Amino acid sequence: MLTWKEKRDGPPAEVAELLGTLPDAELAKRLGVNRRLIWKWRTEREIPSPPRATVAPAVLSPDQVAQLGKRSDGELAREFGFSDFQIQQVRTRLGIPRHVPDRSEMDAMLGTVTDLAIGSTLGIAQPVVSKLRRDRGIPATRDALNWTAELQALLPLLSDEALAARAGCGVVQIQAIRRGEQVLSNKTPLREITGLLGTWSDEDLAAQHGGTPARYASARQRRGIPVRGRAPEAQADSVR
Structure with a gap:
């Protein structure tokens, strides 16, 4: 986290070396500063922004395609080894509607694992899961993270x-x-x-x-x- 003096006087040398190597938003999040401050430091030094990364389209087998829409994009992405976005791209291109989880399925999971895990499994935003859990008076589960x-x-x-x-x-x-x-x-x-x-x-x-x-x-x-x-x-x- 940068100090107020560093924000005012400019980035330390180790931070200046990172300008242009990462997107401004990503670098700002790492340093705990506003994205506009990173943009200001970078443009003052005439450092170009990094090129946008391109995401290769996912290539799925017929058996994998058959599961699209039957399970959440996130669950399929983890199983198939792709990102959620790549699975969503294929599903959208094929005109397959997204998976809508059964409410009873989610209700049974509330409080047994983290809201994030439920959301990732069922393809529902974490805040939605958290609200439903709180509405039912179910305490949250916080898993310890296995940091390797x-x-x-x-x-x-x-x-x-x-x-x-x-x-x-x-x-x-x-x-x-x-x-x-x-x-x-x-x-x-x-x-x-x-x-x-x-x-x-x-x-x-x-x-x-x-x-x-x-x-x-x-x-x-x-x-x-x-x-x-x-x-x-x-x-x-x-x-x-």
Whole structure:
């Protein structure tokens, strides 16, 4: 997250290097700033916007085509290995109406998995699912996210939307991970170890409680807690 001074005085060198490498909207979302600010910085430096990525049309087998409209585009996309948009393109081109889920099917799923998972499975917007669940007085289910080393490596490379689709979670969760706030599987919730921030090094916290040092560095910086170096014995262990 950029500071007010950085927003006023211009981007840091590491941010300036990213201008034009990603769409303005995507870079703005990563940095937590307005898209117009990214556009201003880029155009001031006469950096062209990146070319629009083209999406190759999906090629489906006759058996796959036969399932279009009978199940949601999202469900078929995950099964066939395409994006939702690619499946929607094929279905629309063939004049097949979209799948309309049975209400009883959705009612049976409410509260058993996350609203996002229900929406993705049935092809319904998450806010619609959330409203129906709240109207019925059903509490939400929040799954812990299984954040793998592969996903961590993709964090600086993919947009929030692309990572969310790959991880099977919401964009908000990805944004929280970037800030070090998301509770992940096999990781101690930050609220339980706030008192250790600054008393242990970020590296030692990561080793003991899961995640990466960046998770604890971000949490510490937001609270204005100074950094603490690794214990001498921990440094010695890491050299061995």
